[in-house]
Amino acid sequence: MFAGTTNVLKRTTKTTQMQITSTEGTTSISISTNISSTTSPYIPCNPLKFSNFTSYSAKRGLRAISTGYLDADSFLDIVVVNQDSSSIGIYYGSANGKFQSAKLISTTSFITYVVIKDMNHDNKSDILLTDCNLNQLAILINKGNQSFNSARTYPVGNYPNWIDTGDFNKNNLTDVVVVNDYDASVIVLYDYYNLSFSYSKTYPVGNDVTAVSVADFNNDLYPDLVTTDYSDNTVSVLINSKNGMFKYRNVFATGIGPWGLATADLNNDNFIDIVNTNYVTGSINVLLNDGHGNFNGWDTYDVSYGTPASVALADLNNDKFIDIVTTNYDDYYVYIFLNKQNGKFQTYQTFGTQLYGYAVTTGDFNQDGKIDIALTTTSKNTLNVLLNQC
Numbered sequence: 001m002f003a004g005t006t007n008v009l010k011r012t013t014k015t016t017q018m019q020i021t022s023t024e025g026t027t028s029i030s031i032s033t034n035i036s037s038t039t040s041p042y043i044p045c046n047p048l049k050f051s052n053f054t055s056y057s058a059k060r061g062l063r064a065i066s067t068g069y070l071d072a073d074s075f076l077d078i079v080v081v082n083q084d085s086s087s088i089g090i091y092y093g094s095a096n097g098k099f100q101s102a103k104l105i106s107t108t109s110f111i112t113y114v115v116i117k118d119m120n121h122d123n124k125s126d127i128l129l130t131d132c133n134l135n136q137l138a139i140l141i142n143k144g145n146q147s148f149n150s151a152r153t154y155p156v157g158n159y160p161n162w163i164d165t166g167d168f169n170k171n172n173l174t175d176v177v178v179v180n181d182y183d184a185s186v187i188v189l190y191d192y193y194n195l196s197f198s199y200s201k202t203y204p205v206g207n208d209v210t211a212v213s214v215a216d217f218n219n220d221l222y223p224d225l226v227t228t229d230y231s232d233n234t235v236s237v238l239i240n241s242k243n244g245m246f247k248y249r250n251v252f253a254t255g256i257g258p259w260g261l262a263t264a265d266l267n268n269d270n271f272i273d274i275v276n277t278n279y280v281t282g283s284i285n286v287l288l289n290d291g292h293g294n295f296n297g298w299d300t301y302d303v304s305y306g307t308p309a310s311v312a313l314a315d316l317n318n319d320k321f322i323d324i325v326t327t328n329y330d331d332y333y334v335y336i337f338l339n340k341q342n343g344k345f346q347t348y349q350t351f352g353t354q355l356y357g358y359a360v361t362t363g364d365f366n367q368d369g370k371i372d373i374a375l376t377t378t379s380k381n382t383l384n385v386l387l388n389q390c
């Protein structure tokens with residue numbers, strides 16, 4: 001069958017020896033591959049280029065960050081939580097990626113998280129906050145003209161510290177999911193009328209649940225959710241039963257101390273994948289969706305033995321593949337992992353910021369078509385903005 005060892009192609013660059021056993025005995029052949037079939041794709045803007053950071057002052061205990069459109073102009077705005085100062089700071093965007101100094105809104109004493117989202121569908125984005133002292137969710141409805149109604153509050157579980165939103169039961173009203181860190185659960189507040197949230201349901205997840213992200217993992221058009229379970233070294237995936245409820249919890253292993261969490265399709269196979277930071281081992285995990293909403297196995301990328309708290313996903317070099325940005329609480333850099341255009345990632349590139357990077361978000365702040373980075377740093381309590389110059 002095989003006539004000894006032959007080189008099939010002359011333009012061989014790689015030759016693999018193979019033993020073939022057949023009824024005629026053992027023979028060996030060589031398989032040759034042309035180098036063009038194994039060349040890596042061209043990655044644009046590699047290395048990436050960012051401006052030096054611009055710093056905006058915040059108040060003590062700077063924590064979470066969110067970006068969105070809060071006033072009527074077309075510039076992205078940013079909200080940060082000043083936990084120790086019982087306030088949030090709103091930085092209204094202006095031309096060239098600049099922000100006005102913070103407009104403060106007083107809050108209760110221990111706000112842990114912020115999300116910008118239009119909750120009442122009036123085309124004005126509202127502000128959602130969690131308070132881990134009073135164990136409540138607060139919603140500040142946007143009145144327009146850079147003013148907000150006083151907070152409406154809703155009870156949740158013990159130590160709420162992360163929020164996401166989605167229309168879980170598809171009644172065209174936005175529901176809210178909050179993690180209850182001390183209860184190892186999430187609570188879903190279902191909106192049936194006018195933000196009354198009169199019905200809510202608690203679902204068990206892992207111990208010291210830190211973050212939650214809403215995404216449709218099995219492509220049935222019903223939003224599902226995932227949590228990072230800090231003390232269990234797992235993520236919990238809850239698949240929507242197509243009525244807004246969650247029956248089963250699927251648990252998948254991660255590195256040690258999973259904290260920050262984000263979801264997006266990283267290998268462009270139309271299935272949403274998961275990225276988490278491992279605060280203890282100083283790494284990030286990429287969990288690729290197997291096409292059925294399962295995440296067995298993961299890739300690990302080192303963050304220089306640091307302590308990454310937060311992760312954001314965005315295409316930073318405009319090649320249609322989503323890249324990864326993380327903060328590092330231990331040094332003066334943000335870490336960016338460029339997608340190799342297959343859901344695998346390059347070794348990090350770093351860009352300077354101030355010490356103790358905490359929460360990170362992305363958006364095109366200067367409207368040049370390139371996604372920029374904003375993060376909170378807690379050594380001096382500043383908001384840092386890095387503009388993409390690739």
Ligand SMILES: [Ca+2]
Nearest residue numbers: 216218220222
């Ligand atoms: Ca689903």
Ligand SMILES: [Ca+2]
Nearest residue numbers: 265266267271
């Ligand atoms: Ca995918």
Ligand SMILES: [Ca+2]
Nearest residue numbers: 315316317321
């Ligand atoms: Ca990219």
Ligand SMILES: [Ca+2]
Nearest residue numbers: 364366368370
């Ligand atoms: Ca930009």
